[in-house]
Amino acid sequence: xxxxxxxxxxxxxxxxxxxxxxxxxxxxxxxxxxxxxxxxxxxxxxxxxxxxxxxxxxxxxxxxxxxxxxxxxxxxxxxxxxxxxxxxxxxxxxxxxxxxxxxxxxxxxxxxxxxxxxxxxxxxxxxxxxxxxxxxxxxxxxxxxxxxxxxxxxxxxxxxxxxxxxxxxxxxxxxxxxxxxxxxxxxxxxxxxxxxxxxxxxxxxxxxxxxxxxxxxxxxxxxxxxxxxxxxxxxxxxxxxxxxxxxxxxxxxxxxxxxxxxxxxxxxxxxxxxxxxxxxxxxxxxxxxxxxxxxxxxxxxxxxxxxxxxxxxxxxxxxxxxxxxxxxxxxxxxxxxxxxxx
Numbered sequence: 001x002x003x004x005x006x007x008x009x010x011x012x013x014x015x016x017x018x019x020x021x022x023x024x025x026x027x028x029x030x031x032x033x034x035x036x037x038x039x040x041x042x043x044x045x046x047x048x049x050x051x052x053x054x055x056x057x058x059x060x061x062x063x064x065x066x067x068x069x070x071x072x073x074x075x076x077x078x079x080x081x082x083x084x085x086x087x088x089x090x091x092x093x094x095x096x097x098x099x100x101x102x103x104x105x106x107x108x109x110x111x112x113x114x115x116x117x118x119x120x121x122x123x124x125x126x127x128x129x130x131x132x133x134x135x136x137x138x139x140x141x142x143x144x145x146x147x148x149x150x151x152x153x154x155x156x157x158x159x160x161x162x163x164x165x166x167x168x169x170x171x172x173x174x175x176x177x178x179x180x181x182x183x184x185x186x187x188x189x190x191x192x193x194x195x196x197x198x199x200x201x202x203x204x205x206x207x208x209x210x211x212x213x214x215x216x217x218x219x220x221x222x223x224x225x226x227x228x229x230x231x232x233x234x235x236x237x238x239x240x241x242x243x244x245x246x247x248x249x250x251x252x253x254x255x256x257x258x259x260x261x262x263x264x265x266x267x268x269x270x271x272x273x274x275x276x277x278x279x280x281x282x283x284x285x286x287x288x289x290x291x292x293x294x295x296x297x298x299x300x301x302x303x304x305x306x307x308x309x310x311x312x313x314x315x316x317x318x319x320x321x322x323x324x325x326x327x328x329x330x331x332x333x334x335x336x337x338x339x340x341x342x
Contacts, residue, residue: 030132032069038126039105040070040115043149044170049113058117069130070115072106073137073145109134109149146171161216162187162202168222176225183209183219190242199242204258208237213263229279233269236285237262244292252299256306261291264315287322294318 108115118129137144146167150159165187169180183205190200203216209224210216218224226234241262245253265288272287274280295304298314305311 028134028136030071030134032130032132034128035106035131036126037115037118037122037129040072040129040131041075041105041107042112042115043073043107043109043145044167049116053113054116054120057114058120061114061117062121066114066118066129068111068114069132070108071110072131072133073109074133074135075105075107106131106133107145109145143171143173160202161206161219164220164222165202165206168219171222174222176223179224179226180222183224186238199245200258201255204241204255204262207259207262208234208241211263211266213259230269232281233266233284236281236288237265240288240292244296248296248299253304254306257295257304257311260306260308260311261295265291290322291318294321 115129118127134148137148150164150167162184165180165184168174169177169184171177171180174180187202187205190205191202203214206216206219207213209226210218212218241258245258265284268287269279269284272280272284274283295318298304305314
């Protein structure tokens, strides 16, 4: 190791420790080596960084040392170094000590939080750090890069629904990338209002898009699409639910109530029809408004229901009061077609 310290301290260094010839191995192994901390570039497909997790890792490294290697992809073209990043992103990299002018760089596949912790621990120096280069996947193969990053990271700190959305929002080669960027931006907007704080959680926003009460597989898998018909229903939910929560008081309304309400409203979509048996958005929209009025009135008397059975009982009472003939014999998740009384 002494021979490394005599080199130019500002230059990138890669020392190949070696990858033994393993003819009996039935899987790929990375090339092990060392490089400057400044040569490590975050990936657009990584999960959202959290200050709490970075600080936790910093404390652990400070006390016990860095007993790990940073998994990376090799960047082979200078054009790929900051591909997809905004000028603001690059300026942030410079502020953290990343030398944006050098060509030898590596994209972080796993350990992004640990790398940020190392930067905190070395604010004025650029130490050599151990890396494992995953060279059997090209950094330009964005689909494979994203799959591996998700696979490596979910075995550590669990990915949140926002982490998946954020990662899919960077997949510029996909036809639904604009949709995932919309979801990402709405999640940011509705969870960090400067005036009201969190209006809707990321899980609730996910439910509006996925039509699911939990899991939200289309958002996790990255294959979500929105039909032209669904778009106006979705936009109504995105506009009406947050505005009602804000005017009513977000602390008074439980997430459990809201996720059931959103799920039931999507279920009602297919059964609120006109006399020609076609979906009737106007009647559905009126029904949503009237349900929220009923919920607001009920909230003045007692908390809104947040369990499966209590919510369903409340739902039946509201439907009855609004003149909906709901067939209770089909249960909570299967409904017959309904004619909304205007």
